[in-house]
Every structure is written in C-alpha cells, then in structure tokens.
Amino acid sequence: METATKFKAVFFDLGGTLRIALLEEPYMRHARRKLAEIAGTELPYEEFYQLVEDRYAPYRDWALSENKESGDEELWCKWLLPDHDPVRIRQVCHELSFQYRQSKGRRVVVDGGAEVIRTLHQRGYKLGIISNLIGENEVPDWLEEDGLDQYFDCVVLSSVCHLRKPCGEIYDLACRELGVTAAECVSVADNIKRDIPGAKAAGIGCNIIFDSPEKKHPVRFTEENRPDAVIEDFRQLLDLLPPLV
Template identity: 80%
Template sequence: MDQNKRYKAVFFDLGGTLRIALLEEPYMKHARRKMAEIAGSSVPYEEFYQMIEARYEPYRKWALGENKESGDEELWCKWLLPDYDQTRVKQVCHELSFQYRQCKGRRVVVDGGVEVIKGLHARGYKLGIISNLIGENEVPDWLEEDGLDQYFDSVILSSVCHLRKPCAEIYKIACADLGVAPEDCVSVADNVKRDLAGAIEAGIGANILFESPEKKHPVVFTEETRPDAVVKDFREILDLLPPLC
C-alpha cells in the first residue's frame, strides 16, 4: 500500500472477513427447526430444510449470474416458498431469512475485529460495510445489539440495494453514501474473484485481502486481482492505516 496516501474511509466485507461462521451443529439444528416452524411446514423440519436447499440453488445461480439479490419478500414468495400461504410468508420473510442463514452457522466477529473497528474510528476514518447476503434485518440488528452501529456511517447490503459484488456499482453507491471518492477508500475483504475484482473496477484506492480462517484453499492472485496488502491477523490492518491527524 502507498504509505504516503492518506485514505479517508474503510469498507469491510462481512462473511469470511469481519464475521466468520462457527459450525455448531446444535445451533444450526435449532435454526432448521425454527425455520420450518415459522413457515408453517407440515413436513419434518429436516425434510423442509432440504427442500429449501434444493430451491435455493436456482436462485443462487440467477443471483450470481446477474449480480443481483432479492429482498426477503421476493426471495421467499417467488423462489423458496411460492406454494405456501403467501400472506404468512410475507409476514415472516425477514425471520425466515435470518433463520436460514443461521442454518449455515453461528456468526461471530472475527478475532481482532472489534479492536480494528474502534481503532480506525478513533483514528478518524469513516467506516462502511459492503456485503453480499440474503436478509434485510440481520446486519442492522447485529450492529445495534453489539453496540457497533455507532462506528459505521454506511451499511450497503445486496439484499437491500439488490446488487451483488463484483458489480462495481455497489461500491459506487457505498462511496456516495459516505461522501468519499472511491480513490480515497480502502476495501477489506477475503474473496479475490468477488471482492477484489469489483473494488478494482470501481476505482477503490487500496485493497486489503484478509486470509480468512474460513478459507480452505490457498488464495491465487492474477495481475488484475492482486491486492495492495495481505493480512493474516485482522489487527494488522491497524499497521497499514495510520491516524488521519
């Protein structure tokens, strides 16, 4: 990274970056049961979950292919539960999205994450989140519950703006939301193909790649997706971004 450059804002990816998923089976099993209960399923909850998994695949293929994301109501009414009571589905769609994500693991802030957030905020940086995920309420609720909402000036979710990374437009929306030019921003993320490609196309000033503990394979770069810095410990980000004043 250019140590002479004074960046003004930092954007964090969520999954695999600022938050990681702990694969705790009792927690995930409870979420599967809860999801079926909320939907009013008449089949065993594990069978219901497998049905949702099968129906999610065509949705995921569409979302990845178009770089788009449905909001909760469209996701559950159009894609996942079109044959269920639509009045009920509309009423519980936000909770269904939350429980479906919990079926994949219990999400916690990465080790050092809170320290970095508070540290960068204290150094004068504007902070934002740019994340691909289903569910409109989970992230705002988590930030408020953990007392982290006060540190973030912008939270851009694919489920709300209906665009997914690597679409460059989602970064431009986030920059405009912060009132900061893309070249004055830093992106912290873990996915080369999704995060780095979109940020580079959008003109983000610097890209920090976090070698996430969730990654099972070595990260491979190309000239088009080479980050400006790589960190293995999240706290190393503080070494790269000095105080603004």
C-alpha cells in the same frame, strides 16, 4: 501498499472477513427447526430444510450470474416458498432469512474485529460495510446489539440495494453515502474473485485481503485480482492504516 494517509474511508466485507461462521451443529439444527416452524410447514423439519436448499440452488445461480440479490419478500415468495401461503410468508420473510442463515453457522465477530473498528474510528476514518448476503434485518440488528452501529456511516447490503459484488455500482453507492471518492477508500475483504475485481473496476484506492480462517483452498493471484496487501491477523490493519492528520 501506498501510504495510507491518502485514504479517508474503509469498507469492510462481512462473511469471512469482519464476521466468521462457527459450524456448531446444535445451533444449526435449532435454526433448521425454527425455519420449518416459522414457515408453518407440515413436513418434517429436515425434509423441509432440504426443500429450501434445493430451491436455493437455482436462486443462487441467478444471483451470481446477474450480480443481483432479492429482498426477503421476493426471495421467499418467488424463489423458495412459492407454493406456501403468500400472506403468511410475507409476514415472516425476515425471520425466515435470519434462521436460514443461522442454519449455516453461528456468526461472530472475527478475533480483533471490534478493536480494529473502534480504533480506526478513533483515528478519523469513515467506516462502511459492503456485503453480499440474503436477509434485510440481521446485520442492522447485530450492529445494534453489539454496540458497533455507532462506528459505521454506511451499511450497504445486497439484499437491500439488490446489487451484488463484484458489480462496481455497489461500491459507487457506498462511496456516495460516505461522501468520499473511490480513490480515497480502502476495501477489506476475503474473496479475491468477488471482492477485488469489482473494487478495482470501481476505482477503490486500496484493496486488502484478509486470509480468513474460513478459507479452505489456496488462492492464486493474477493481475486482475492481486490485492495491495494481505493480512493474516485482523489487527494488522492497524499497522497499515495510521491515524489521519
């Protein structure tokens, strides 16, 4: 990895990087119940959840193939619950997205994550988030609740900008918000297929892969997806990114 003093900003991925999902069945089951309750369905909650899952599959295929993401209203009114009362669904679409994501696990900051964020901010780096996910409100709410919003100068979510990594435009958008060039930025992420090619195409100066505890399969690096560094403990970022002078 090149000397870090040339870099001014750090972008973090969320899922599997800055946050990980704990597969706690009672928590996930509660979210499935809430999902059905909020939607106002007459179906048993597990049957309703399976309906949403079945409809989410073609949505995800579209999102991955087009590098696009729907906002909450379009996601639920067009893709997931087009046969439900659109007035009601528009009113509750943000909460539906939140509960659907909670049905996949309870998300927590990775061990050492908050410490790294605070320290890098103190060291003079501009910090941003670039994340592919459904749901427009969950991340801003979480950052505020955890007191981390003060450290981030930009939060770029696919559900808000309607672009998904690996498209380079999402990195361009984040760089403009931070007022830096792509070459001055470090990307910290966990998915070599999604995160590395797009960041490299956008000209991001340094790509660091976090060997996330969520990863279930070994990865094989190629010239296209090879990162500049791999870390196994989030705190190792502090060794790679010294204070700015």
